[in-house]
Amino acid sequence: MTESSQSSPRSRHLLEEHQPSSTATSSKKLALIPLIFLIYFEVAGGPYGEESAVGAAGPLFAILGFLIFPFIWSIPEALITAELSTTFPGNGGFVIWADQAFGPFWGSLMGSWKFLSGVINMASYPVLCIDYLQLLFPIFSSGSPRYFAIFFSTLLLSILNYTGLSIVGYTAVFLGVVSLSPFIVLILFSIPKIDPSRWISLGQEGVQKDWNLFFNTLFWNLNFWDNASTLAGEVNEPQKNYPRALFSAGILTCLAYLIPLLAATGSIPLDQGKWVDGYFANIAEIIAGKWLKIWMEFGAVLAVIGLFEAQLSSCAYQFLGMADLGFLPGFCSVRSKWFNTPWLGILISTSISLSVSYLNFADIISSVNFLYSLGMLLEFMSFLWLRKKFPVIKRPFRVPLGLPGLVVMCLIPSGFLVYVMAVATKVVYLVSALLTVLGIVWYFFMKLCKSKMWLAFNLDRETEEGD
Numbered sequence: 090m091t092e093s094s095q096s097s098p099r100s101r102h103l104l105e106e107h108q109p110s111s112t113a114t115s116s117k118k119l120a121l122i123p124l125i126f127l128i129y130f131e132v133a134g135g136p137y138g139e140e141s142a143v144g145a146a147g148p149l150f151a152i153l154g155f156l157i158f159p160f161i162w163s164i165p166e167a168l169i170t171a172e173l174s175t176t177f178p179g180n181g182g183f184v185i186w187a188d189q190a191f192g193p194f195w196g197s198l199m200g201s202w203k204f205l206s207g208v209i210n211m212a213s214y215p216v217l218c219i220d221y222l223q224l225l226f227p228i229f230s231s232g233s234p235r236y237f238a239i240f241f242s243t244l245l246l247s248i249l250n251y252t253g254l255s256i257v258g259y260t261a262v263f264l265g266v267v268s269l270s271p272f273i274v275l276i277l278f279s280i281p282k283i284d285p286s287r288w289i290s291l292g293q294e295g296v297q298k299d300w301n302l303f304f305n306t307l308f309w310n311l312n313f314w315d316n317a318s319t320l321a322g323e324v325n326e327p328q329k330n331y332p333r334a335l336f337s338a339g340i341l342t343c344l345a346y347l348i349p350l351l352a353a354t355g356s357i358p359l360d361q362g363k364w365v366d367g368y369f370a371n372i373a374e375i376i377a378g379k380w381l382k383i384w385m386e387f388g389a390v391l392a393v394i395g396l397f398e399a400q401l402s403s404c405a406y407q408f409l410g411m412a413d414l415g416f417l418p419g420f421c422s423v424r425s426k427w428f429n430t431p432w433l434g435i436l437i438s439t440s441i442s443l444s445v446s447y448l449n450f451a452d453i454i455s456s457v458n459f460l461y462s463l464g465m466l467l468e469f470m471s472f473l474w475l476r477k478k479f480p481v482i483k484r485p486f487r488v489p490l491g492l493p494g495l496v497v498m499c500l501i502p503s504g505f506l507v508y509v510m511a512v513a514t515k516v517v518y519l520v521s522a523l524l525t526v527l528g529i530v531w532y533f534f535m536k537l538c539k540s541k542m543w544l545a546f547n548l549d550r551e552t553e554e555g556d
Contacts (some may be wrong), residue, residue: 117429118325123258124317126265128338129345130399131316132163134392135268136349136369139310144364145303147292147352155346158307159339162502166314166465167339168488169472169499174318174486176475178327181410182318183468188414190471190478194532197416199471200407201528202464206457207316207404208438212446214397215243221389224370239446245393247439250401253428254323257398260308264395267387269345271373271381276352278377283355290354293361301512308509309458310346314339315468316400323462328485401438408434418536418544421462456520459513462506463525524556 119127142151170182177185183203188196219238223229229238250257292298314335321327353372363371370389374382409431412421424433476492490498513521538544 095472101256103403110153112299117255119254119258119323120322120325121330122190123262124324124330124334125337125341126261126395127258127402128314128317128334129265129341130261130392130395131313131347131403132338133310133342135265135388136272137389137392138366139306139350140364140366140368142303142306142310143350143354144361144368145188145299145306147298147357147361148288148290150291150298150303152347152350152354154303154307155311155343155350158311159343162308162505163311163314163339163342165498165502166312167335169468170315170318171486172488173472174321174331174492175328178321178324178331179413180320180322180406181414182321182407182470183315183464184319184411184416185408186471186475187467190474193416194404194497195467195471196413196414197532197535199464199467200411200416200529201527201531202460202467203335204407204411205524205528206405206461206464207407209398209445209457210440211397211400211404211438212442214393214400215239215442216446218242218251218390218393218397221386221393224386225383227369236447240443243439243443243446246397247401247435249487250398250405250435251425251432252429253430254320256404257402260370261395261398264391264398267304268392268395269446271367271384271388272345272349274381274384275369275373275376276348278381279352279356282357282376283352285355287355287359288351290359293359304505305509308505311342312461315465316403319403319410322410323406332486373405401430401435401442404438405431408437413547415539415546417546418534418535418538419547420545422547440444455513455517456524457511459517459521460524462510463521465506466503469503473499 117128138153139151142154145151146154173186174182177189179185181200184196184200187199217241219229219235222238224233228234249260317334321331324330349369352506353369357372367389370382370385373385408417409422409424411417412419421433422431423433424430473492473495476495488495489499539546
């Protein structure tokens, strides 16, 4: 039986639509180096934020965690992203994968889970940016100056995204280099002071280990490899560049976490209670002086900007891809006449993010992370089922394992996802359930709009499914 006879009409449509772009338009698309740094900012953005792993479990477990965890979590996620992004290189990424594997309901639900988690997580970045700035400018610590700073920083960062993905990509290169530069200086100053015996410390006596914080720190510092898949349609030669970019970003991310961690834990005596988010700046002052602390805090602001830009790009192009696939009305796929960017996707993503940024949203953030975990489980299942459903389809990059090996590869990170969800609070379960119901209602509302022809859609799914 041929591949085309096995696939549905919608599958054939998408497979034809997502062939490599012509060379006439390739010069306008995202190149390899900017793609590497966009993936880097989707996942990490630098060592900022890894300090809590030491505070939770001590230096040895933190070092082992950032050494081992990429192999059991990051690499499987990156390999799946590389295979599916090159097989279905269109805007929408994981939405396309779930749709191809299990149909439009699951594609739409995947889109709802990932979009909500993305835009609400994005709300934390301007807040973090102002939190770092207030260390240099205390006026931003509270009141109207803080609210206005969050509002205008969100708008300014969104305008940068509007100017084009290539500009955002090269901005990410600049932000990545500059935000990592103080860590290079920190490493150089640390070398004469390193005592390797400090690396094998299990933590201070009397300090209880917080394994929940430890695993969550690892998880969220080494996650989101699939986010860049949503803009695969904007990448120059995605079949070739996606595997290269994921591999390069993986090496950059692991080194950016591990080497500064080794330098910092090895060069100063352990005071475990101080190892919280932002402690790297204090370490910089201890090792080199006040000037490096200020540089480190400035680098943190730039890293947060990079995180925001990468996340907004992912959300906006996911929104565009869902409109192209018929999950959203056709007008949602509108692009800017000047920059060819999905301005409506940027506007809606920014508006939701801005509305959430003023809330005390600790439980909401935990809930959308819960939704992201659900989305990842669906992504793993989609990957395995697509291998079975389309066994001989052309895969420019293919994970070099048979189906049993792929099942084992996905089971380990899936077990961790189940653990993360199992330790959630009742509030998180409730909010996650409500947001999931909202996504389901949205799917059936869009289906009603199609059947009643209340709105125009880019892809007539009802016609295709009836062929």
